[in-house]
Amino acid sequence: MSSANTDTRTRILMAALKLLEADDGSAVRMSDIAKEAGISRQAVYLHFPTRAELLVAATLYLDEIKDIDGRLAASRNAPDGTARLAAYIDAWGNYIPEIYGVARALLAMQATDEAAKLALAERMQAVRHGCAAVVQALGNDGILSPDHSAEQATDILWTMLSIRNWEQLTIECGWSQEAYIEKTKVLATACLVSDEN
Amino acid sequence: MSSANTDTRTRILMAALKLLEADDGSAVRMSDIAKEAGISRQAVYLHFPTRAELLVAATLYLDEIKDIDGRLAASRNAPDGTARLAAYIDAWGNYIPEIYGVARALLAMQATDEAAKLALAERMQAVRHGCAAVVQALGNDGILSPDHSAEQATDILWTMLSIRNWEQLTIECGWSQEAYIEKTKVLATACLVSDEN
DNA sequence: CATGTCAATTTACACAGTGTCAAGCAAAGG
DNA sequence: CCTTTGCTTGACACTGTGTAAATTGACATG
Incomplete structure (x- = not known):
């Protein structure tokens, strides 16, 4: 049945x-x-049929359980660009440790397995879309740093919020999760928000 | 013989x-x-004796051929902290693409092989020491951002200059090597150098 | 009740890649 | 001439993935 x-x-x-x-x-x-x-x-x-497909299914199942979509969506209700940036970093940054185990396995597999690579790339593109929306909100507020195009700013935020960076700062450098979140907000602001004001 | x-x-x-x-x-x-x-x-x-040891030996051999020590040492001659930061990003950032093939293999191996993990960690610590020296120079000039301790600033620069970030920005986002270098300088400055001046 | 179906089991095997082992061979050097 | 060194060939153990075949047990439907 x-x-x-x-x-x-x-x-x-x-x-x-x-x-x-x-x-x-x-x-x-x-x-x-x-x-x-x-x-x-x-x-x-x-x-x-394969280990890669099991891992991919496990991440999708995990997303469902943890309601990643709902949590990321919450950041869309922020009143302005700055608040939205902070909310997005809160939502995604605090999601990372919950999925780290699976993500790590998938990250390791992508070196050899094409299916794992594609699945992970697809999931990371979803995060990138969220970054693009944040950058858009900053642009609408007129506070996006003139140093970068919208596309470049998206690339930068996306890279700052990568799982690898979280891994390096928390696990290798020993930062607490709270420190990671707060520092990342400060750094993202320094990189993306124009300081004249 | x-x-x-x-x-x-x-x-x-x-x-x-x-x-x-x-x-x-x-x-x-x-x-x-x-x-x-x-x-x-x-x-x-x-x-x-093992594949991991061969890969480690290959990276050491590559460092010797490419004279990484000499190239990184050049940044130590920069007149002030800002110049030193730029010189270090030039030296290390332009070194990454030359070692990327080997680094990638080692990065993939560290998930399963303890020897590879240790070897890579050791090599990355060398980069971290360079970052610490740059942060020290910025501190001596009195322009290190008050947002971060020296330790934290080192962690941040080290993370910004990770091979994974280079990989994501150039290979996944399609940035040119020149754009990567220039942008990284701008971003590192925004994150680490205090803007009052 | 008989039949078919479907999930899951057991057992066996093919294959790739790492690492080990043993016997042998060819050249250099005392 | 004999030994050592560096390499060769060939066989093999081990791990982990994925495939395949024959079997069982449950359950539903005619």
Whole structure:
């Protein structure tokens, strides 16, 4: 039946997420996921033809659970460009640690697997669209730095908000999540908002 | 003989670098390197016990060839903090594309291989030291932004100059190398240099 | 009740890539 | 001439992914 089908599929995804959120995300094997889900390794392949597709499905499932769309959408209600920038950094920046385990596995896979690469690129493009909207709002307020075109400003914000940068600042440099958020707001403002005022 | 030994070892490293600089760096296998060097796969293992150690040796060899130390040292002669920041971004930023192939392979390996991870971390710490020196110079000139401690400023510059950011801006966003260098200078200045003056 | 279907199982296997091991060979140097 | 050094060939173990075939158990429908 379709519901039992969905249950097993969901169990696999939950098992994958649980393991990916543990310390070493990239080392999760199909057999580990199967064991965690309480089914055979081959049964996993009945639901997901490849490891890459399982990981992609896991990220989509995670987005659904965490309601990333709703959280990012909240930043669209901010009254002006500056508030919108801050709200977007809050929403996305605080989302990163929740998806880091899965993202890390996907990030590692993209080096070798084309499917993983495309899936990740697609998801990152969604973030880029959010950045473009923020830049647009800054432009509408007339406070976008004249140093950059809208396109360049989007590239800059998108790069500042990359998962890799979050990883480097929090995990490698030891910044707290709060410090990361606050500093990123300050830096993004310094880079994108014109200072005459 | 020791010289013949060194010759073969060097041939292996040159072969590895040649392949790693080609399009898909992470897919270079031990057998590919052996073939390129004109020796058997097993002979490679006589010189390098693991793939990770070969890659690490390749980066060290590349640094030697490209004289990274000399190039980074040049920035130490800059007259003031601002010039030193610009010189450092010039030196390191223009070095990145030359080592990108090898760096990418090492970056991909660090997800699974502890040796690769440590080697890369060590090399990146060298860059971080350069960043710390630049921040120190800015501090001596009294123009370091009061928003950040010296440590934080170092973390920020180091993160801005990461290979991942170069990759995202030039390869994914399509910026030219010149644009990357110029923009990075502007952004680093906006983030680190206090604007009262 | 018989039949078909569908999920999942077990077992087995193909394949790629890393790393190990053993035997042998060719050249240089005492 | 004999030993050492550097490399070769060939075989093999191991891990992890993905494929395939035969089987079981549940359940629904004629």
